[in-house]
Amino acid sequence: MIVIGNRAMYMTFKNMKKQVEGKPEKLARVMKFNAPKQRNSGRNIYPCRICGKTEGVINKYGLHYCRQCFREVAKDLGFKKFN
Numbered sequence: 001m002i003v004i005g006n007r008a009m010y011m012t013f014k015n016m017k018k019q020v021e022g023k024p025e026k027l028a029r030v031m032k033f034n035a036p037k038q039r040n041s042g043r044n045i046y047p048c049r050i051c052g053k054t055e056g057v058i059n060k061y062g063l064h065y066c067r068q069c070f071r072e073v074a075k076d077l078g079f080k081k082f083n
């Protein structure tokens with residue numbers, strides 16, 4: 001955990017990878033010990049296909065859009081709003 005001012009931030013895998021980009025030995029170590037686990041179930045296997053969020057994703061009818069992106073593309077997909 002990193003504390004900036006009075007905010008606490010967690011080091012994500014993405015940031016960790018970015019930090020050691022030019023250092024092949026350290027990158028190999030990060031990939032070995034910090035890479036996210038390959039999952040077979042759970043919400044992380046279907047991220048939003050536009051923004052990559054895993055919260056509020058609509059998987060019904062094979063949509064795989066998060067609720068925010070769905071609002072933007074629903075009309076193009078042929079959904080109609082009745083109320």
Ligand SMILES: [Zn+2]
Nearest residue numbers: 048051066069
């Ligand atoms: Zn989205």
